[in-house]
Amino acid sequence: MSRPINGTTDNRPSPRNWMRRASALTLGAAFATIMLTTSAAAWWNDEWEMRKKLSLDTSSTGAAITDAIGSQAVLIRLHVGNFRFAAAKEDGSDLRFVSSDDKTPLKHHIEKYDALLGEALVWVNPGELQPGAKSDIWLYYGNKKAVATSDPKGTYGSETALVYHFAERGTPPQDSTVWLNSAQTAGQAADGSLIGLGLKLDGAAPITIPATAALAFAQDSQLTWSAWVKPAALQRNAVIYSRREGANAFVVGMDDGAPFLEIAVNGAVQRTAAAAPVAPGGWHHVAVVVSPGLATLYLDGSAYGSISTTLPALNTIALLGGDSAVAAPPAPARPAPAAPVADASVAAADPNAAPADAAAPAGDADAALAADGSAPVAEPTLPARAVAPAPAASSAAGFAGDIDELMIIKAARPAGFIKALVASQGTDPSKFIVFSVDEETSSWLTGYFGVLLKSVTFDGWVVIAILLVMGVASWMVMVEKHGYLSRQKKGNDAFTDRFRSMRGDLTTLLDADAVPADGKRRRNPLGNSSLFRIYKIGAKEIRGRFPDDAQGSTHPLSAEAIAAIRAALDAGLVRELQQLNRLMVILTISISGGPFLGLLGTVMGVMITFAAIAMSGDVNINAIAPGVAGALVATVAGLSVAIPALFGYNWLTLRIRDLTSDMQVFVDEFTTKLAETYSADRPRKLPMAAE
Template sequence: MVLRSMCARMMGVVGAVLLITLMMGIGRADAWWDAKWQFRKKVAFDTTDKGANLKDSLSDAAVLVRLHSGNFAFDNAAKDGSDIRFVTADDKSPLKFHIEKYDPKQGIALVWVKAPKVTGSNNQDSIWLYYGNSSVSGIQEAGGTYDTAQALVYHLSETEGSPKDATAYANHASSFAGSLATPSLIGNGASFKGGQQKIVVKPSPSLNFAKGFTFSTWIKIDQPQSGARLFSWEQGPQALVVGIEGDKPFLRVASNGKPAVSAAATTALTMKAWHHVAVSVEPNKRMSLYLDGKEASSANLAGDLPAPAADIALGASFVGDMDEIQIANVARPGAWFAAAVAGQGQDGKLTTCMQEESGKESESLTIRLIKVTARSITFDGWLVIGLCTLMLFMAAGVFISKFNRIQRIKKGNESFLESFNHLHDPLELDQQNEDFEESNLFRIYQSGYDRIANWAEKQGKQKEDVTLTTSAMNIFRAALDRSNSEELKKMNAWMIVLTLGISGGPFLGLLGTVWGVMNTFASLAESGEANLSAIAPGVASALACTMFGLFVAIPALFAYSFLVLHMKNLNVETRHFMEEYALRVEGFHGEEGS
């Protein structure tokens, strides 16, 4: 009764688990946004201490989603990214987004998505990324990616012409002097060399800062600045300036008839490193300067913001690189800049792309990652892998050949010994038997037989009637030893290939790894940037060489050990036969036997 009760309970638990699993499977199938899209990937937001470390929540913020060959299967999406879609976590509402860069050859994509909500101190928020539908065209909407307060966004991703505004307000640059297509933190950026180089923006209704002002950008400088203006809107006594003096950013606001109010950072900028500089100004309240997502300085502002009739200048007298310039006509909270640094910076702690899911059967994650690694392997890596593969095929060929030879020898030895053991005279074996052709014992037998036949011929006797002296028996045994040595040479031929595979394969793979890592760091040193998405493909490529080296060494080691064991057994059997053969010949044809 107790056993029956336990079985009933166990069946109940199993049934409940199966039911829950089935319901989860049905829920997942029903949750798929559109069956026409084959693949999807969850993009999770982490604002906890382990992620972006945001305490306050944000809504309708444009979040950067970085895709690279390590977290996205470019082969499963359209070549131009036109089938990419973003959907809310409940799989119901498509989200506005636009692509700044999409390059499957380089394995990089930069996509800006309007996130409905990013909750502070939370890691449960997420959105869905869908792709894998060749029948659709792109529906990007750059303007819809931003809220109505976002007045200007320059990605600086253009390769020629003037910077273009990504918002719906189209506050494009009226003139530009500087360099575009500069490798930057987020795709490409712009470089300025001071002097007259700058971006000029004409005033517009959307660039009205009566209710507040927010400016942010990424910068990298190689030298201290002198009067650099990241943002400047100045005319006479009115001025709204965000700049750098020496190596410290500052904010200055001056209105008609009122003293200028300034806020300067006390922390110096690190040379040749990217920094996020942002300001938030609320009229009649407060103005704050942020450096790398943290408030660096602040001041009370008693009065309205100025409204000069002059043009807005970006990057005037600035020497360095700029990327991702954003201007809003409201005062953004501090969490906005912390999220920007965490989401746009090199660490990318705000967003995480989870494992790919498929709407129907497709290749496994392991196969996809292998393809990703294969695409990252450089020429020198393929050269080493090619050599390792050649060694592997040679080792496999030697193993198969030796294994087949050993099996044939064993079969031939069985037939030979069956006949030899039934002989009265050890020299009366039928040597025309084709079953003995593969037997090494038969070939050793023949060498001894031939030696006795030659000795008997010299004595003028038939081999059946010959009586072997001690000297003749020594010659007979020497013939057996020589024949055995020749058989061992044949058996050991080409075994050096397996030895080289065992000892040389790992070192050859290590050579490719060191070479690949050296090239990876050399390219990083040349570009001046270092981040995980840039390093990971090169390191994966380098480690692939080590893996192929082990692919050679491990099977070669097993094959070598297997063959050596069987060859030792054959050698033991051969030595026993030689002793028995010599003793039987001596007993039948020796002086004492006669």
């Protein structure tokens, strides 16, 4: 509704319009708050407060891998230097790994997570790794409501037949792949291994790996075998892994520190030539890749030796840390030359050793070797081969030392794959995996600001709530006042042009506010002008003093009538000034009261914090800092209310002063024209129409 002023129509905002605008402003403020609490950058899930970028670098500045790599599980080592354990759950169940697009979750599983010691070992499958490039993944954490999604079986592809982390104590090693090829016998755990726990092999009690369909290999199959080993001492023909079936065999071991690969296909035995040995007491990566026609032995990521052969058919158990000499069915008994036994204990210690006459037909003297690996006892000699001759199974010993991270893949992986294994799992993975800084979600309810909010006491929240009401009220006043003053300024400019062009009768502009003959009120362009509202007061006073038959300015007014009209104009001016300054007191209250209320909340918060410390008797920075920081939030809230109100008040006051001056000038100008036009001493003349 419009409000009459001295019988005039006022176009200022009604209470209903005020409430409507206040509601719109409140909704706008709520929307702005939502936008502020939304992550400014792409964020996989806003429920996670922290994230960190991990760069897998295979370029020249990183691991410098130029060969094809493919897909593999990458080891992520977390420690207090690169990860904030305090921000994650105690069991690490909130860890999530996301691809570089920040949308696709990656499969992972946790081998070890110790928040107290600040150590964690996590295996992640980042997908295809490209040589000579950087691949980024995201590590998210910091969600106390998250549930565990560790998926060991999903971390490895279907071609991976066996993965032993050796993280068990007192139980057989468990397979982490989907094939569940867990070992059949337990071993001794080795603390402080290369990757968490390892397995200690004593050379006498090997670990039995079952013969399953997933571990069965047909003739000419492909194979990738990988393990980390730490020899305890130099040993002759120490077998790390062996698998034999009849005249076929696959053996990996060390001979006086030199790794070797031995493959027997239908009785034809080949072994890689010895190269530079490794010293005992250090960790080394040994890998074998067998493709049709070629078997390559790798040491610490580099090719160490190779033989031209294929993988034989194997479908028997395997031994880890011993030799599985499973012989073919013996031939019918026949006389054979006796072979001397240098040490009967060797035969007794290896009941699975094949008899000398089972390795070759009777009469083939090169099949019978002395127990100590010396030359054959009978003629003829071994036929010439391109590789070193392999000793008999009876001369092999079990590997003594530590082993960690055994993996068998039923596919031939490229050389870059082996190098990436060494780079990510070795003692110095810093070149391959680069950790960036922690990032926090940009929501005001998380991160450091969230810590502050959680530390605010109840009395502090009461003060902040009062300040919030004051802040919203002051912003509503500033926005409404700005719009009102802008509309009034525009209306005053339009009215001033028309008023100064008037000649003669000063009441002619009253018709601009008249109701048309059709009864439909139209928007008056001068309705927002305070000068027009004051003008209407004066014009109606003039017409009220005209006789009904008076014509325009031909009717004179006495000095007393002009003074009375001036008094009415001054009254209208006062009411307009009151309207201009309406609600400005809210800004002054916010300016002066906001900081003091904030200070009150801070003082009370500090008092409560120190009182709680005095009662508990625990005096340390961790006990004091959160309470004091939370108490200071009230001061920040008070200043946040007062500072915008101060700027807004000064700006609005300047504009109100300008409008006040315009109205005062107009009252003087109108009174002067009134005296000039309607004075009794002025000569009468015919009225002139307004331009």
